[in-house]
Amino acid sequence: MxxxxxxxxxxxxxxxxxxxxxxxxxxxxxKLLKQHGATVSSKTNMDEFGMGSHSQNSFNxxxxxxxxxxxxxxxxxxxxxxxxVAVASGDWWAALGTDTGGSVRLxxxxxxxxxxxxxxGLLSRWGVIQYANSxxxxxxxxxxxxxxxxxxxxxxxxxxxxPTSLQPSVRRRIxxxxxxxxxxxxxxxPTEYNIHELSxxxxxxYISTLQQLQNLGHTLHAISLPTTKxxxxxxxxxxxxxxxxxxxxxxxxxxxxxxxxxxxxxxxNLPLYAKTRGEGFGEEVKRxxxxxxxxxxxxxxxxxxxxxxKVRRLVQRDFDRVFATQNPLxxxxxxxxxxxxxxxxxxxxxxxxxxxxxxxxxxxxxIYMNDVFTVPASLVGLPAVSVPMPLSDxxxxxEVEGGDVKTTGIQVIGQFGDDELVLRAAEIVQ
Ligand code: GLN
Numbered sequence: 001m002x003x004x005x006x007x008x009x010x011x012x013x014x015x016x017x018x019x020x021x022x023x024x025x026x027x028x029x030x031k032l033l034k035q036h037g038a039t040v041s042s043k044t045n046m047d048e049f050g051m052g053s054h055s056q057n058s059f060n061x062x063x064x065x066x067x068x069x070x071x072x073x074x075x076x077x078x079x080x081x082x083x084x085v086a087v088a089s090g091d092w093w094a095a096l097g098t099d100t101g102g103s104v105r106l107x108x109x110x111x112x113x114x115x116x117x118x119x120x121g122l123l124s125r126w127g128v129i130q131y132a133n134s135x136x137x138x139x140x141x142x143x144x145x146x147x148x149x150x151x152x153x154x155x156x157x158x159x160x161x162x163p164t165s166l167q168p169s170v171r172r173r174i175x176x177x178x179x180x181x182x183x184x185x186x187x188x189x190p191t192e193y194n195i196h197e198l199s200x201x202x203x204x205x206y207i208s209t210l211q212q213l214q215n216l217g218h219t220l221h222a223i224s225l226p227t228t229k230x231x232x233x234x235x236x237x238x239x240x241x242x243x244x245x246x247x248x249x250x251x252x253x254x255x256x257x258x259x260x261x262x263x264x265x266x267x268x269n270l271p272l273y274a275k276t277r278g279e280g281f282g283e284e285v286k287r288x289x290x291x292x293x294x295x296x297x298x299x300x301x302x303x304x305x306x307x308x309x310k311v312r313r314l315v316q317r318d319f320d321r322v323f324a325t326q327n328p329l330x331x332x333x334x335x336x337x338x339x340x341x342x343x344x345x346x347x348x349x350x351x352x353x354x355x356x357x358x359x360x361x362x363x364x365x366x367i368y369m370n371d372v373f374t375v376p377a378s379l380v381g382l383p384a385v386s387v388p389m390p391l392s393d394x395x396x397x398x399e400v401e402g403g404d405v406k407t408t409g410i411q412v413i414g415q416f417g418d419d420e421l422v423l424r425a426a427e428i429v430q
Contacts, residue, residue: 001083001097002043002060003050003129004138006030012256013129014048014058017280021256027127028159029096029138036154041092044082048282049247050100050131053370054359055081055107057284062356065111069403074353077107077370080141084111087141094142094151100131101235102348102374104139105386109348109409112388114430116140116148118419119174120381121166123152124159132242133164135235135378145387145426152419173328174417181342181424187213188223188322188341193373199351201395205408206347209389209429213345216428221339223322227314228376234311235375236368237295237304244292247285252276287364316380319344323415343418343425346373348386348409373411383419386411387430 003013005023012018030040047057055063055078063081064073066088076085080097084107087095097104099117108115116139123138130136138155142148159165166174189210198206214220251273252258259275281289295304317334320326324340326333349370359367377384388407410429414422 001046001080001095003046003098003131004030004096005127005129006040006043009043011043011129012059013050014046014060015250015280015282015285016059016257017250017276018129018256019059023127025127028124028161029155030127032155032157033151042086044080044086044095046082046097047079047103048285049129049243050079050098050103050136051243051284051288052078053102053106053367054078054356056356056359057282059282064356065353067111067353067403067405069355069401069405072355072357074355074403074405075110075359077110077349077353079103080115080139081107083141084108084113084115087111087113087143090143094140094147097139097141098128098131099137099139099378100135101239101378102371104141105348105374105384105409105411106370108141108386108388110353112405112407114142114145114148114385114387114426115409116142116145116152116385116423117377117383118152118156119383119416121164122419123155124157124162124165126159126161130246132239133246134242135239137378137381145385145423145430148385149423152423156419170328177325177328177417178420179325181421183217185213185218185343185425185428186324186339186341187218187220188339188344189220190223190225190228190344190346192225192228193346195350195372197350197369197372198347201352201391202347202350202408204392204395205389206410208392209410210345213428218428221341223339223341223344225315225318225322225376227311227318230311231315231376231379232368232372234308234315235371235379237308238312238379240288240292241296241305242292244289244296247281247289250277250280252280284364312379315376319376319380319382319415325415325418327415328417342414342421344413345429346411346413348373348411352405352408377413380416382413382416383422384411384413385422385426387426389429
């Protein structure tokens with residue numbers, strides 16, 4: 001994806017502000033892939049700086065899915081839509097993306113591919129252009145869970161150059177926590193995820209997945225994650241806040257694009273950096289910068305940023321209560337969760353992909369709603385994977401209407417560090 005730096009190809013993060021930027025160094029994940037014999041052939045298009053859910057916010061133009069509805073291309077999901085389409089085309093074996101709030105899982109769900117977001121801190125972020133540091137995670141798109149797992153095994157290494165890379169001591173604690181995957185999985189089904197926005201096609205695929213798992217001998221447990229409803233709002237406070245700070249460095253002095261013409265001259269009273277930022281960032285990025293600068297301002301920080309951080313802790317407590325395994329980052333496990341489970345299964349996205357024309361008519365808040373199922377795991381840094389599930393024939397007739405999309409995404413979420421169990425469970429689902 002074009003927000004992971006390579007020294008041979010430009011890295012633009014789909015922003016005019018980085019147009020023609022060539023990094024003097026290479027991201028750790030790219031170096032590791034090359035060391036293991038991979039050919040890194042191309043960069044893929046995305047939402048500018050990872051901000052979006054449909055890969056339409058790009059200085060390089062929109063990304064189109066290979067699927068269509070009455071001749072109109074569908075959204076490939078975002079922000080790693082280009083990576084998902086590359087894999088879906090069959091011409092690329094695997095692609096990297098980044099997942100801050102769902103940007104690998106949503107494109108996977110929309111394109112019929114597998115999208116894996118590992119636990120936060122396992123894969124190096126050195127050389128990954130920041131969007132929201134406390135959430136940004138390198139993810140993997142592939143045609144199968146096995147292929148995604150093979151890439152993960154190569155990249156899952158401590159990197160001293162990334163200060164948020166999990167230290168060897170924490171990795172040892174995670175390894176010590178690891179059990180042989182149980183033969184019968186206890187699967188959590190969160191009651192709060194049964195929202196009325198869930199389309200009937202997605203709901204039918206979700207129910208049939210759960211039934212199949214039950215038929216294989218796994219057990220289903222209704223669980224409650226009460227803070228789920230606040231998670232999306234908290235994410236859309238925290239991610240823009242971090243972004244507004246991260247993106248301050250694109251000032252026309254240090255990187256790529258710089259505005260020209262008389263307006264950029266000091267005598268016009270408009271400093272170079274203001275002109276550059278005004279012309280260099282797209283609409284959605286500007287919206288996030290303004291939102292983030294506001295929620296971090298002294299008048300608003302208590303009501304927004306601090307509240308959102310509190311919600312983030314509550315979301316973590318919700319998950320820690322229901323997972324049987326203790327979170328290796330914490331000293332104790334909160335009680336009172338009722339049934340304890342090994343993994344949680346949810347839909348990846350509330351609906352089937354809209355067409356790119358439908359996306360144009362959606363408000364920003366309608367677009368943010370797409371992330372409702374992916375954001376909770378992001379806030380807590382949990383491993384989560386989206387696997388394609390076939391749609392049933394009757395729902396295809398009802399909802400696809402002249403379209404050729406045949407799958408939706410089912411998401412498997414695990415406790416922090418339980419990446420291998422998540423992949424194992426995803427293999428059973430796929
Ligand atoms: N759609 C979410 C956003 O715009 C998630 C993006 C991502 O994971 N990079 O912030």
